[in-house]
Amino acid sequence: MIPFNKAVYLPRALEYVAEVVKSSKIAGDGKYTKLCSAWMEQHFHAPKVLMTTSCTAALEMTAILLDIQPGDEVIMPSYTFVSTANAFVLRGAKCVFVDIRPDTMNIDEKLIEEAISEKTKAIVVVHYAGVGCEMDTIMDISRKYNIPVVEDAAQGVMATYKGKALGTIGDFGCYSFHETKNYTMGEGGALVINNEDYLERAEIIREKGTNRSKFYRGEIDKYTWVDIGSSFLPSEFNVSYLYGQLLMADEINNNRIKSWRFYFESLKKYEEEGIIELPVVPSECTHNAHMFYLKWRNVEQRSEFIDYMKEKKISCVFHYVPLHSSFGGEKYGKFTGIDRYTTVESNRLVRLPMYYALEKEELRYIFDTITEWVEKI
Ligand SMILES: *Cc1c(COP(=O)(O)O)cnc(C)c1O
16 A cells, blocks of 8 residues: 555664663753754744644644634634644634635635734634745735734745745744654644744743743743743654754655656646646745645545545545534634635545655556546546
8 A cells, every 4th residue: 555644764763762762851842852943943044943742732822922812813714724723712712714725725815804803813824735825915914904924834844935934934833743744753843933022922831831941041040930831842752753854854855846746747737638637836935745636626536536546555635624614613713705715626635645755666656547547537
């Protein structure tokens, strides 16, 4: 079976993890946490990166930092992972779902302004498939209405918009290092703080509401409870597993891009024949080959395709059930405007296997199998 995803595994990871085990410094904020945050700050030109236990945790931290209160509204796409919404719903917010663009599957920046109300406290954008949203327009709206922007850049590590790393453009960026993402530590993430007004409080919230980070830096002589907070910091086991991948970030990225290009180039003829649609990457964006998706005519054709591929031992998957049509979405959110693309486009989309070190023969076999299927329909 060709799996849909395989976590990056580098033999060197064992050395770093073993060092942590032997050092007995296994809690959070040790050597590898510092190395990973410093690496990202330097390579992404990010003012501050705080490692977290997940992207979900990083999103939850932004909701606390933005002081989201019951009744507040948060604008976001409906076509996203549940954590984008839940992080804010946990603080009592209502999700205001906006339609997506059919080309990138990202929030339609032209529809955001209409969704703003007196109660809007944040705009959360999702860089789907590691392809950036139209950030210039989104940041203009943010400045015009003085509403902060959170980038859910879970899928966007190592991708850029107009030369800027995704996650470093809004007030906050949230990365995921989950097993299914380009770089992984099992479960993990990071919060990028671009608006330095939030920096001091972010450290406190991440450290159970205490000023322990200041204490460790020797800035105060004892640490105490100063604010609300939780435990958002990952253990050194996880972070040390990630570190080796960051050192090889370009190589991992290039390898994925190569597989992505193979899919794109070989499937282009079916797009030209009007059989499928392929992803669009706007010229402002460099992507990170987080995923390769294509779109069939409708949900029935997609299901038949997934079944056919499964028979041929290739795992292809779809996502997301749009949040506004889920139980949680109906309870905690509302769709504004017309659902022109969210439901229709999400029903057509399927993801092909994509991971680091996907082999040439595997890619060939996947393409040949798609060709067999195309000849049948
Ligand atoms: C994976 C993902 C998340 C959640 O990441 P975790 O690290 O598992 O919490 C959130 N948003 C998007 C868009 C994702 O793809």
